[in-house]
Amino acid sequence: MTARIIDGRAAAARLRATVAEEAARLKARHAITPTLAMVLVGNDPASAIYVGAKNNAAHEAGFRALDMRHPDSLSESALLDQVGALNADPAVHGILVQMPLPPGIDPARIIAAIAPAKDVDGLTPMNIGRLAIGEYDYRRGLVACTPLGALMLIKGAIDSLEGKEALVLGRSNQVGKPMAQLLLQENCTVTVAHSRTRDIPVLCGRADIVVASVGRPEMVKGDWLKPGATVIDVGVNRITLESGKTKVVGDVAYAEARQVAGAITPVPGGVGPMTIACLMRNTLIAAAMQAGLPQPEI
Numbered sequence: 682m683t684a685r686i687i688d689g690r691a692a693a694a695r696l697r698a699t700v701a702e703e704a705a706r707l708k709a710r711h712a713i714t715p716t717l718a719m720v721l722v723g724n725d726p727a728s729a730i731y732v733g734a735k736n737n738a739a740h741e742a743g744f745r746a747l748d749m750r751h752p753d754s755l756s757e758s759a760l761l762d763q764v765g766a767l768n769a770d771p772a773v774h775g776i777l778v779q780m781p782l783p784p785g786i787d788p789a790r791i792i793a794a795i796a797p798a799k800d801v802d803g804l805t806p807m808n809i810g811r812l813a814i815g816e817y818d819y820r821r822g823l824v825a826c827t828p829l830g831a832l833m834l835i836k837g838a839i840d841s842l843e844g845k846e847a848l849v850l851g852r853s854n855q856v857g858k859p860m861a862q863l864l865l866q867e868n869c870t871v872t873v874a875h876s877r878t879r880d881i882p883v884l885c886g887r888a889d890i891v892v893a894s895v896g897r898p899e900m901v902k903g904d905w906l907k908p909g910a911t912v913i914d915v916g917v918n919r920i921t922l923e924s925g926k927t928k929v930v931g932d933v934a935y936a937e938a939r940q941v942a943g944a945i946t947p948v949p950g951g952v953g954p955m956t957i958a959c960l961m962r963n964t965l966i967a968a969a970m971q972a973g974l975p976q977p978e979i
Contacts, residue, residue: 684942693954715968716745723753753783768796775801775964801963828860830955842867851894893932903937
């Protein structure tokens with residue numbers, strides 16, 4: 682068996698095209714241009730690349746993008762002041778503060794300060810809670826971008842998720858916990874594994890769906906997997922090869938997993954593009970919701 686490759690780039694391109702169409706419709710009918718404010722503190726090269734990619738995606742969707750960059754000397758209080766000003770600005774529909782933040786700034790405090798209606802990352806306590814109680818789901822509301830994108834890829838690979846056994850490796854607020862909630866809403870039986878979980882290979886061996894988000898290069902081995910399983914690799918790890926060159930790999934040993942799984946996402950080219958596409962989706966939805974308009978069904 683050789684697994685079907687789940688093409689995250691193609692899925693993201695389709696979603697971004699739909700978002701652009703809906704954004705044009707929103708502008709034509711209601712004179713609203715979705716506006717995304719992106720705040721970057723410090724000079725982390727990877728963060729700068731991510732913000733640049735998000736900026737480009739926003740412009741391609743027909744949005745207005747505000748690229749706000751600050752030195753790592755910015756204080757937590759100054760950052761909170763900027764978030765407060767963006768919250769109060771009716772022309773701004775979405776706020777994204779790029780992580781990680783420099784030492785001395787509490788990321789939880791910054792995330793909690795973002796107005797839930799403008800929380801296009803879907804990570805404020807209010808929006809995480811709305812997901813947990815079912816007010817927000819795969820089709821409604823502002824849901825964390827990476828797990829939402831992962832679920833879209835899963836639904837594209839599996840006709841029906843109902844009754845499937847799903848294993849989420851990782852319990853972060855950004856991926857693991859919201860991923861588990863989304864899979865529960867699809868009527869999966871969900872297990873969340875973490876650094877203290879025993880017998881992870883045994884859990885993998887019975888899972889129809891495995892979502893790996895642990896930050897450990899190629900931790901999940903091919904012989905751990907149930908034959909035919911759908912494998913979603915959220916990990917992005919840079920490793921150094923014997924030649925001295927670096928390579929980006931996921932949390933799954935891709936080559937061997939592909940010989941067992943039924944469908945699998947590559948790294949790169951899997952979940953990553955969907956994360957940015959879902960950020961655009963959330964910004965569009967936030968603009969509609971703030972105007973009191975029906976949420977586009979995307």
